[in-house]
Amino acid sequence: MTDETKRTLRTILQTAVALAVALPAIVEASGIPASLPWAAGALAVAGGLARVMALPAVQNLLPGWLRTDNRGRP
Numbered sequence: 001m002t003d004e005t006k007r008t009l010r011t012i013l014q015t016a017v018a019l020a021v022a023l024p025a026i027v028e029a030s031g032i033p034a035s036l037p038w039a040a041g042a043l044a045v046a047g048g049l050a051r052v053m054a055l056p057a058v059q060n061l062l063p064g065w066l067r068t069d070n071r072g073r074p
Helices: 003-030 035-054 054-060
Strands: none
Touching: 003 035, 035 054
């Protein structure tokens, strides 16, 4: 895998996690009721993704260049 591909994949993953973290604020700011089924589902998935990505076990499974801790980084 080329360095450019790795950077692209890392950026996509980081963007997805950032959106997952920001989604509750986006829903609140937009005035959409969080109790709507699609909004509640999206918030649940976003929260779950953010929690799972923060688990040490998941961090250990990720290649070094995708980890958010300092292990495996140059």
